[in-house]
Amino acid sequence: MSLVLESVSKVVEGQSHIYPTDLTLERGTMNVLLGPTLSGKTSLMRLMAGLDVPATGRILWEGKDVTGMRVQDRKVAMVYQQFINYPSMTVYDNIASPMKLMGMSRAEIDRRVRETAEFLQLTPMLERKPLELSGGQQQRCALARALVKDAGLVLLDEPLANLDYKLREELRAEIPRIFEESGAVFVYATTEPEEALLLGGNVATMWEGRITQFGPTPQVYRAPSDATTARVFSDPPMNFTRVLKQGNQISFGEGQSAPASGALVDLPDGTYTAGFRPDHLHLRAQGNDGLHFQCTLHVTEITGSETFVHLDHAGDRWVGLMHGVHHLEYGAPIEVWLDASHIYVFAESGDLVAPASYAAAA
Amino acid sequence: MTQITLDNLAHSYLPNPQSEDDFALKQLDHVWKDGEAYALLGASGCGKSTLLNIISGLLVPSRGRILFDDKDVTHQDTVARNIAQVFQFPVVYDTMTVGDNLAFPLRNRGMDPAYIAKRVQQIASMIGMDDLLKRKARGLTADAKQKISLGRGMVREDVNAILFDEPLTVIDPHMKWELRTQLKALHNEFGHTMIYVTHDQTEALTFADKVVVMHDGRVVQLGTPEELFDTPEHTFVGYFIGSPGMNLIDAEVSGSMAHCGGHSVPLGGHYTAPGGHVQIGIRPEFVTIASGEEGLPVTIKRIEDVGRHQILRAEFAGKPVNAILPEGMTVPAGANRLKFAPERVNVYADDWRVTPLHSVSATTKEAV
């Protein structure tokens, strides 16, 4: 074990920014904090780094209590959304700066600067100033500075948010590679579900100052423990509709019903919320799609390979993500199909009562 | 409303441009049809903002003309061109109420108060801010402020075009959905000509009827999202659109066969052997895994679970090749080859797409 938060909380002017949180992050893992803006990602990171002192709780590093320890005395590196480098220094000196502060020998510094620069494809730019570089290169320089520190804890706060779409894609592919070689605890904050999935490792979904779920990324994605997690970890957002369970049937209204199987069998009768992801809706029956719904088409968006279909189903706003390009008439009635095995069932409280059976099988 | 024509346009920020490289915007001829939604897509520094500023009248091009219908407006300013624009960061009048913000462009033009009230109400309900009309704009969130900016851009019915300069930059991913859908709905409802500048492919593709892809100061392709996806005219389009982008593999092409390092790949069309640097391009969506003798032998590096699908990252002759696999699919043991759907393979010579002489008919395909 490595970094442990024990019921850590943060209160600013009587308002809870972070509710008491327990979290254990192992060495050599990538941990993604996923949540919308103001959900507490940055606040939590500042607590981990030691930039803020928690209102309650303890922070342990390798079993040692570091709660009150200053950030300078911890081995922490941080990369921000803004590209933060020393503008008057060359890339070389920027990367070397943390090691100079640690008082390393000149030869050792040189070796490590060159090694890291090579690794991050910065070698041709070593003698240039950060502001002469592109955004992606600047952020790589900031990353390099964080990496040479050999910190045990590396905190990345939306490091790719200010970059162009394609650059983001490239750097995102590099980051897991960087972290595999370092063996530190990586914490990476993002607002984008897809980024969390691509980075892999573990994910902690955050909502209004709480961690709603923490676990291996694909597992959290496929088995969200409540409706909030499911909504946060879905882009476009998960679709929801109210259903009625009666005996061994789950009814969706308009005569549509599915047999209650698996975990649903033992549920008491009553109303629940059914949730399903946009990519599981289809325009045609896909073999075992048991359910079909009459909807009104609001808008379609075509990406070239896929079509986003915005629907109105008896007052619920749904989004469907369909394979292929579909030109559909706006405002027209439309029928969509859904496989019952892709449905999650949540209680009124929002807690998951039955996972989608396809996910349970996977 | 108006059709906008760019006639022999070029722009350089230098006073005396010498070579082609001095131009931020190279030779450009283009017609923006009335009532269509366009997206200008490209990486930063590709010239898309320069082009937008020329259209809006903030910049006078060093060469060429801009016509609104048949009228030369090259030297007219934004107001004379009757254009609305929405900026990257929200521009709202903080001390005014939301309603006054929306009414501002109409009041300045001395329109009838009854009409203004009606129109403001209509726009407010489109952007979902009916109940905030009386509130001061200051203190609203960035999302809400940007909605006001969008609303102010839409409020005039008689504008020739509405320009958007990366309007969703400051918006949270969850809100982006909502705003984009609203924009789309607004376009459907009012039918304005819209030009939307962005570096985000999803925004561009989902918003626009036609996407203009720019690279290094020139337009490399203008097409529907479908065309950009199926037949990218330039390797940059292949790379830039799609996530991951198109796979490009060096090849020799003759007839309906490509040869990549001694391996044959069937193509969907007949080609006369193109000259220059020849590559074949295939989207990861049309790559499937195989074993045995079929397809290209590859080394599988890793498989990424992206939720709704998986990305298989492999290498062929030291170059990356990606494939998109369906959710939940497990790669069978011993799978070490990738197969390309022949009709989806494009051929490129010196980065530009080569049009096949004719497509391979069903019978010849079987023979292959």
Added chain:
Amino acid sequence: MDKVQNNKAWFLVLPVLVLVAFSAVIPLMTVVNYSVQDTFGNNVFFWQGLGWFKQVLTSSQVHSAFGRQLMFSGIILAIQIPLGIAIAICMPKRGFWASVCLVLMALPLLIPWNVVGTIWQILGRGDIGLIGFVLDALNIDWNYARNPLHAWIIVVVMDVWHWTSLVALLAYAGLQSIPQAYYQAAKIDQASRWKVFRYIELPKMAGVLLIAILLRFMDSFMIYTEPFVVTGGGPGTATSFLSIDLVKMALGQFDLGPAAAFSIMYFLVILLVSWVFYTVMTNLDKAEGR
């Protein structure tokens, strides 16, 4: 928002506290000491209670000086703030001329008070001064040493010349922080120049303008050197403002007790006004800032 809680930081404030104690608190306490006692010299003091305060408060001399002071500050603000804003708006925003303007604007601010006074004293003289000479040539009977109105004009003009640049520079900084997109948007919305000022420039400048008003108010309320050099508070008492009165009282008549009481009330008035400004400013921020 994110405050680092580290109590050791208070030690860093200690040197400043010591410095402030010596430079402000101890002299102030001496003044307080004088204000409640009477002396006939030789370091013999008698308890006087609030007597001096009563005397000062009921003194018609102080009343009229206070009135003059308020009028002076009012006129100064009414001229300098709009003028400063107007200059800031007319200044070029970038390029070579922007730097030239900035240097020119900063020049009056660098001149010592008494020198400013001397310059205007000479400029305004009817016999050798440029202004006096020109006015004389125009057949205007100009004599600021005899005519109270003329004295006021020269003092006000001098202060405007000396300090308007400060307001202009602050307003200029406020203007520079407005993103270009706002102007473009306003242009597209076909807003008139007045509306651009009213709805974009003024709201964005509000913060620095309040600071400018506060600074100019405090400074003009405490003005001493320049009118002392130019008019010496005259003719009669026409331009003797509070501080001139105070100095007359303390040094001229050696009424230390009333002068001390006077100083304290003077100090309290300024403190009160500053506090009102501060509250208004922070409340504006709170009411509209979030």
